[in-house]
Amino acid sequence: MHELPVAESLLEIALKYAQKAEAIQISHIHIVIGQLASIVDDSVQFYWDIISKDTIAECAVLHFKRIPSQFLCQNCSQKYHPNNNDFSCPACSSTNIKIIAGREFYLESIEIET
Amino acid sequence: MPDRITVIENILSKNDQIASENRALFDQAGVFTLNIMASPGAGKTSLIEITIKKLTKSLQIAVVDGDIATSIDADRVAAVGATAIQINTGGECHLDAAMLNNELPKLNLSDLNLLIVENVGNLICPASFQLGTHKSILIASIPEGDDKPYKYPGMYSGVDALVINKIDLLPYVPFDMDYFIRGVEILNPGLVTFPLSCMTLDGIEDWLNWLLKLIKYE
Numbered sequence: 001m002h003e004l005p006v007a008e009s010l011l012e013i014a015l016k017y018a019q020k021a022e023a024i025q026i027s028h029i030h031i032v033i034g035q036l037a038s039i040v041d042d043s044v045q046f047y048w049d050i051i052s053k054d055t056i057a058e059c060a061v062l063h064f065k066r067i068p069s070q071f072l073c074q075n076c077s078q079k080y081h082p083n084n085n086d087f088s089c090p091a092c093s094s095t096n097i098k099i100i101a102g103r104e105f106y107l108e109s110i111e112i113e114t
Numbered sequence: 115m116p117d118r119i120t121v122i123e124n125i126l127s128k129n130d131q132i133a134s135e136n137r138a139l140f141d142q143a144g145v146f147t148l149n150i151m152a153s154p155g156a157g158k159t160s161l162i163e164i165t166i167k168k169l170t171k172s173l174q175i176a177v178v179d180g181d182i183a184t185s186i187d188a189d190r191v192a193a194v195g196a197t198a199i200q201i202n203t204g205g206e207c208h209l210d211a212a213m214l215n216n217e218l219p220k221l222n223l224s225d226l227n228l229l230i231v232e233n234v235g236n237l238i239c240p241a242s243f244q245l246g247t248h249k250s251i252l253i254a255s256i257p258e259g260d261d262k263p264y265k266y267p268g269m270y271s272g273v274d275a276l277v278i279n280k281i282d283l284l285p286y287v288p289f290d291m292d293y294f295i296r297g298v299e300i301l302n303p304g305l306v307t308f309p310l311s312c313m314t315l316d317g318i319e320d321w322l323n324w325l326l327k328l329i330k331y332e
Contacts, residue, residue, distance in 0.1 A: 002208055002239040009125050017121050027116070031125070036268045038238045069267070071300075085264050087300040097300045099271065105242070107121045114115050 003040060007047035013107050014057055023112035026057040030111075034104035035069040060110075069102025129243055132211035136218070136246030143223035146329040147231065149245050151269065152253035153262075154235030157279040159187045160312040161253060161321075162230055166196045168322055173227040173329065178217055180209040180234045187232060196230075197221065208239035211246055227329055237262070241269040249328065255279040260290045263297030271301040275308065277321060282311040 010029065018026050033039055041064045052058045071082050075094035088095045124130065140147045152158045159179075166175050176197040179188040188200035199217050201209060214231060221229070231247055233240040252273040254262055257280060263270040270276075276298060284291075298305055306324065310317030 002206075002242060005129075005210065005243075006125055009128055012128065013121065013123050013125070017119050021117065021119055023117075036271070037242065038268060085261060087264065087267075087297055095296055095300050096303070099301070102267075103271075105126065106124050109118055109120050109122075111116060111118050114117055 003043040004047045004051075006039060007044050007051055010044070010048070010062075010107060011051055011055070011057060014060070014110050015055060017110055018056060018112050021112055021114065023056060023114050025113040026060045026110055027113060028061050028063060028111035029057075030063045030065065030108045032065045032067060032104045032106055032108045034067045034102040036099070036102040037105045039064075039105075065108070067101050067104045070100050072098045072100045074098055126242060126244075129211045132215055133244040133246035136211055136215055137248075139218060139223060140229070140246065140248065143226070145223050145226040145229050147229045147247040147249075148325075149231045149233060149240075149247040149250045150253065151233045151237075151240045151250065151273070152235060152255070153237050153258060156235070156253045156255040156258065157277075157312050158232050158235065158253055159190050161277060161279065162191055162232060163194050164312055164315070164318060165230070165322065165325070166191060166194045168318070169228070169326070170195045174225055175228045175230065176221050176226050177230045177232060178209075178214060178221075179232045180213070182206070182234060191232075197226075203234060207234055207236045208243050209233050209245060210243045214245050228325075237266040237269045241266075241272050249274040251275050251277060253277040253279050254294075256281060256283045256289050257287055260288075260294040261297075263294065263301055267301050270298055273302065273305070275306045275324070276302075278307060278309040279312055281309045281316060282314045 045062050068081050072079050073089035073094050074096040076092040078089050078091040080090055150158050177191045178199045180201045182203050182205050185200040188198040192198040250273045308321040
């Protein structure tokens, strides 16, 4: 339920970059979110529609790119997507693991009209 | 003309920036700060109460208590001798850096040795919002079950210490400690853990000693 502050941050960042580029409208916003970050896309869009009213970002379409979490086994170098209830390496059962993807949480790009 | 602009900016960068400002205030005042997170009922307030009771003779302690409503927790910690400030988030599921920042003028930070922030009971949202505190502590408790690291990896991977509360209930509830610790170890290698009971006070000394060492060196 922290989608409102997330939507507010997105708007602030998008407007900042759009104003710098002297945009008259923001049409698309591309967001990258890792699986380990908990965000409900529909809920962000819901708040977005409310808070972006009367800004140049009104009607902008939000696109969420989801990055699955990926672990790297430090023991045998196997890369894998962990399953739900066992994070250990499927190849060698090691628990010496590095998380290499899944924590992403950023605004990647915006599409604007100038 | 349509145009695509690359941004690559962390969505919560503004929160992170206010968190850095909070940290600067803490460091300037020389106060050591904790952000305590857990699910509802894990024992956040109980651990804070005990910590205050044991350390209040030697340290000046204040608590900022985040809750969606009521001042029950702030009343509890005030009753054992700490300065307590309640933040009612009005339904918001976490504290953020700005909410904490707003409360700081109410405290005389430079008179304090330890400031404890008790976050809203929740294993999801608080993990995303840095507050600027020196250490983030997660309290897990035995009745919650041994699968929590697997279900809330964001929370378990982002903390500096893990308290495992209610170990006195281990004989009565199914809890595979090896399975639990395996998940923790993968997400947060080498994480310092404190198995303890706020009821029997087993293990409390290790927690207090760890904390005292940090307060001394910060």
